Amino acid sequence: MKSESLDEASAAFQNMLKLIATLRSENGCPWDKKQTPATFHPYILEEYHELVQAMETGSAHEISDELGDLLFLVVFTAYMFEQQGTATLKNIMQGVIEKMTRRHPHVFGDAQARTAGEVIENWAKIKASEENIKHRESLLDGIPRSLPALNRAQKLARRAQRVGFDWTRPEEVFQKLDEELAELKEAVQSGDSRHVKEELGDLLFVTVNAARHLDVHSESALHSTSDKFERRFRFIEEKLKEQGKSWDQVNLAEMDALWDEAKELEKKRLGA
Numbered sequence: 001m002k003s004e005s006l007d008e009a010s011a012a013f014q015n016m017l018k019l020i021a022t023l024r025s026e027n028g029c030p031w032d033k034k035q036t037p038a039t040f041h042p043y044i045l046e047e048y049h050e051l052v053q054a055m056e057t058g059s060a061h062e063i064s065d066e067l068g069d070l071l072f073l074v075v076f077t078a079y080m081f082e083q084q085g086t087a088t089l090k091n092i093m094q095g096v097i098e099k100m101t102r103r104h105p106h107v108f109g110d111a112q113a114r115t116a117g118e119v120i121e122n123w124a125k126i127k128a129s130e131e132n133i134k135h136r137e138s139l140l141d142g143i144p145r146s147l148p149a150l151n152r153a154q155k156l157a158r159r160a161q162r163v164g165f166d167w168t169r170p171e172e173v174f175q176k177l178d179e180e181l182a183e184l185k186e187a188v189q190s191g192d193s194r195h196v197k198e199e200l201g202d203l204l205f206v207t208v209n210a211a212r213h214l215d216v217h218s219e220s221a222l223h224s225t226s227d228k229f230e231r232r233f234r235f236i237e238e239k240l241k242e243q244g245k246s247w248d249q250v251n252l253a254e255m256d257a258l259w260d261e262a263k264e265l266e267k268k269r270l271g272a
Helices: 003-024 041-057 060-084 089-102 116-133 149-161 170-190 193-213 218-243 252-271
Strands: none
């Protein structure tokens, strides 16, 4: 980034802070004045998901817009914490600068990292040493329970991997998948709904580990598949509208045929 751009970004950030200060002032906005970091939870999550969607399917304008919304909420939250005396914007920013500098010794120090894999390995070691300084009681401390379930499962397993509690090859995970699927089928046969839930959870957890061993982000993979399902289902809806039919006028075989048609069209588009 050029120095002129840095100056412009710095000025824009200052303007954002002034805007937030005005909104929170005595003569500011009644709604903004009564907000707390806790009340901002749902808004931050909502804007985060809107940003992710824009990054996957949106235009440059949409991405910029959603980035701005999320940035505003994050800075607003930091400002509220400063008002509470919990943290200051200066300390927040300085803290993350120091952390990122510390975790990039191959850039700002004498460490060597020739590949992205080596960078990740060094990062994990540095982060582990930082966690030791924090005197965490468990290796798993610090992983938020509020994370999406697949993301949390992948993080828990990756943390356990640090001490060797892990499968050594993807084939071993596939074998475990077969075992868990068999156990789920047995649970279904038993008719015990609580047991079914437990075994289904086990199967999902091992599936997440299969993704981890294949270097696939499970949350992203499931999002992609959900998008694919939505596209094909919408295709079925459109075809039924064209045919002047309602859902109760078609059977499963006809729906499957339209699904296969959508699938073939996608293959042709990808091959084009």
